[in-house]
Structures are given as C-alpha cells and as structure tokens.
Amino acid sequence: MTDPDSRWLVPVADVPRHELVPRWWERDGSGAWELRDGPSDPEAWAEAAYADRSLVTRVGPLHADQAEPGDRPEGRPTSSATLPSLVVRMLRHGRLGDGLSLLDLGTGAGGLAAYACHRLGDACVTSLDIDPYLVSAAGERLAGMGFHPTLITADATKEVPGTYDRIVSTVAFPPGRGLQPVLRALEFGGRIATTLARTSFIVTGWKDRHGDVVGRVEREWAGFMATRSGEDYPPALDDLFALAREADGEQTRTGRYPVVDVGNAWELRSMLEVTVPGIESDYETSGRQRTAYLAHPDGSWARASAERTDPPEVHQSGPQRLWDALERIRHRLNAEGSLPLYGAHVRITPDGVVHLSRGKWRASMGAR
Known part of the structure; x- marks a missing residue:
C-alpha cells in the first residue's frame, strides 16, 4: 500500500490499525449489515484491519462499537476506516x-x-x-x-x-x-x-x-x-425511485447504449453530477435482466432495462430527461475516447x- 522508499511507509507500518477498528460492519450473503467483533476473532480482525480495504464502522446512526450482535441496521454507511x-x-x-x-x-x-x-x-x-x-x-x-x-x-x-x-x-x-x-x-x-x-x-x-x-x-x-x-443523511429519493420502478414514463424509447451501473462507473457518474447536479442512481439485476434507475430532486426520473447488452427500453418523466443526459455523456466518451473532467x-x-x-x-x- 506504500512504496518501499515512501516517507509514509514507517507511519503506516508502525500504526496498529486494528486498535482503531475493534468492531465494524460487513454485508452478509443477503446484503444485510452484520456486526464483526475483532477481539472475539483475532485472526479475522487482523486480516480485515491490515488488508488494504475500507471498513464500515457506522451505518445510519448506529456505530459498530455501540451495537448488539443481533442488530441489523438499515441505511447508508455514515463512517468508515478508509483504506x-x-x-x-x-x-x-x-x-x-x-x-x-x-x-x-x-x-x-x-x-x-x-x-x-x-x-x-x-x-x-x-x-x-x-x-x-x-x-x-x-x-x-x-x-x-x-x-x-x-x-x-x-x-x-x-x-x-x-x-x-x-x-x-x-x-x-x-x-x-x-x-x-x-x-x-x-x-x-x-x-x-x-x-x-x-x-x-x-x-x-x-x-x-x-x-x-x-x-x-x-x-x-x-x-x-x-x-x-445530522445523525444520518437526509432521506433518499425513495418515493421517486419507487415510482421509477413501476410507472410508465411520459416518454418511452429504445436506448442507444447498454444499461450501465452508473454508481460504479465513476467517470460517467462524476460527469453526470457536473451536468445534472443532485442526480442519484440505483441498479439491480435479475438473471440476465439489468435495470438502471436515475432520479433527481426536481421530480425527474428514468428507468432503463434490458437483457445484458441489448438496447434497453427507456422510460423517462419529469422536467429533465435524465437518461438522455447520460447518453450524451456516453456518446462524447465514445466519440472522443475520454471526458474532459480528469486533468481539468x-x-x-x-x-x-x-x-x-x-x-x-x-x-x-x-x-x-
């Protein structure tokens, strides 16, 4: 995690990271948060603490230090020990x-x-x-x-x-x-x-x-x-995402590019935030079917769904056409080979x- 000649090698090597993270949260097989207690499993504690990974220490308002073994918090991570x-x-x-x-x-x-x-x-x-x-x-x-x-x-x-x-x-x-x-x-x-x-x-x-x-x-x-x-992040655009999952859009068309998990396509996600500030995304799979959702606080939403890399069916509603904005960015990336953001x-x-x-x-x- 540090070069052999790095001035940060000694600090990283000397700091006992496990003492900073005695308890943390991990996703279980179903995607729920499960508590991990280091002192009760020293081998797993050392493996987690000294791997180059982030450890989630707080989900919603519940810190792992203050949790009971059976607790299953819901919500977004609100603190972590960064890799x-x-x-x-x-x-x-x-x-x-x-x-x-x-x-x-x-x-x-x-x-x-x-x-x-x-x-x-x-x-x-x-x-x-x-x-x-x-x-x-x-x-x-x-x-x-x-x-x-x-x-x-x-x-x-x-x-x-x-x-x-x-x-x-x-x-x-x-x-x-x-x-x-x-x-x-x-x-x-x-x-x-x-x-x-x-x-x-x-x-x-x-x-x-x-x-x-x-x-x-x-x-x-x-x-x-x-x-x-505050103690937690403001409520997400849950109602709007629920609408995007079920409703027919004011506009329905066939998309130009395959469905993408916007949240994990970091360059696209960043450029989309520059273009449409405040936009949120979600993504899910079911067998061969892939579906992406976009939502914005102004009430706009989009849903794109398709099998694997097939052209998706796109539904959009609200003041902005969010999938159109994403496709313009993807078109620029394909046409120019890069986006202007990094190195700007x-x-x-x-x-x-x-x-x-x-x-x-x-x-x-x-x-x-």
Whole structure:
C-alpha cells in the first residue's frame, strides 16, 4: 500500500490499525449489515484491519462499537476506516511538510490523524468530525498509541475553527455554500486536497492572494462519503425511485447504449453530477435482466432495462430527461475516447463555486 522508499511507509507500518477498528460492519450473503467483533476473532480482525480495504464502522446512526450482535441496521454507511493506500494518496496530495499545520477533515476511525501525527508531530495536526462519539473514540485510541492531535467536533459545512497551512479531507464536500467555511480556514498560500459530493474526482489546489483556490482535478479518483449535518443523511429519493420502478414514463424509447451501473462507473457518474447536479442512481439485476434507475430532486426520473447488452427500453418523466443526459455523456466518451473532467483546471472562488475548464470545455458546480 506504500512504496518501499515512501516517507509514509514507517507511519503506516508502525500504526496498529486494528486498535482503531475493534468492531465494524460487513454485508452478509443477503446484503444485510452484520456486526464483526475483532477481539472475539483475532485472526479475522487482523486480516480485515491490515488488508488494504475500507471498513464500515457506522451505518445510519448506529456505530459498530455501540451495537448488539443481533442488530441489523438499515441505511447508508455514515463512517468508515478508509483504506490505508487511499489515506496515503490524500496525504501526498496535501504536500505536507515539517512545521506546517494540517487539518484532517473527517476524523472517522483516526487513521489519517495517526499517520500525520507520526510524521509531523502532534502539535501540527488537528482533526475534525461532526460526530462527537467518533471524535471521542478516536481520541482515546490515538492517545493509547501516544498520539495527541487537537480534536474538534463541528459541522465543517457551517464552521471550521482556526486556519491551517494544509487541509486534507476524507469526506466529500458539496460545492457552493457548504465549501465556504473550509476555504476560509485555509491560509493564503495553503493547499487543499478534497473530493466533491457525488463525484469520484480529487481536487487539489493552492489558495492565492485573492482567496481563490487554483489547481486541478487529479488524474485518479476516490470515493468518499458525503458530509452530513445530522445523525444520518437526509432521506433518499425513495418515493421517486419507487415510482421509477413501476410507472410508465411520459416518454418511452429504445436506448442507444447498454444499461450501465452508473454508481460504479465513476467517470460517467462524476460527469453526470457536473451536468445534472443532485442526480442519484440505483441498479439491480435479475438473471440476465439489468435495470438502471436515475432520479433527481426536481421530480425527474428514468428507468432503463434490458437483457445484458441489448438496447434497453427507456422510460423517462419529469422536467429533465435524465437518461438522455447520460447518453450524451456516453456518446462524447465514445466519440472522443475520454471526458474532459480528469486533468481539468480548477478555480474555486470564495463563494465555494467550483469552476472547471479544459480546452474549450467549461463547467461550474455549486452556483446558485
């Protein structure tokens, strides 16, 4: 997970990751969440903790530490111990250096804070999370390893106390107003590395004397949970997805391209978010049949279904034709061999709006 000559090799090797994740959630054969308790199965604990994988520690409002063996939480993961190789990549993107202050956004299990304290020293590291229990538990476990970063419980989309030379985020921020407090917390000349909500691209940049963050979309991707402002994420577009599963669309046609699992087609998913902000997706299979769903808060929905790679039957309703938007992106990818997103120039203005450009292509995210 780290190169033999990496400056992060020793921190990763020295941090006992299993102590940060004594319990976690895994999907069972039926797709339900099942509790895993490390101390009761040390071999499985070590195998999970030291594999290069993310471990889900919280589903909905229920943290694995606080769960009973028979609990079966429903909902989306709301916290995890991020896979170490991705943590190291984000730290590298942060361009850390001796004496520079670092803000770790998204304490989670405490892995990034541990590596950073090992490398930079406790006095240089601040870690923030919205969840008081996560901050408390991580703090106790880090202290047991001899690490004592500054820990803050706060909603970073509303307030970030202090200012920092470097900000590295392992949660995905919404462009616009929700990004403003983070930008204010970055010192002039400082650097940020983050992802944006509902996308998989990593944005890095330096804060210039005008207050803009200027950088690029890195040519790699990462998937982080989006920020939240409460115990759990707001209700998903369940009613709209239920409608998409059953209803006939206002428009029905034959699709141009095979059905795709949009949520796992990261480049398509990211470009779709740039094009139609706020869009959500779902996907299911039944034998040879594959069905994809798209929904948007404005009431638009789409359903595309077909056997394997056959042309799908597409149903669409609402103010926007969501499958049409996806097909335009897929057509551009097929025609040009790539999309303009990865490697694009980025300018984030103090209002949190993310301006993207590459060649003649221009797009903005987060504008009201």
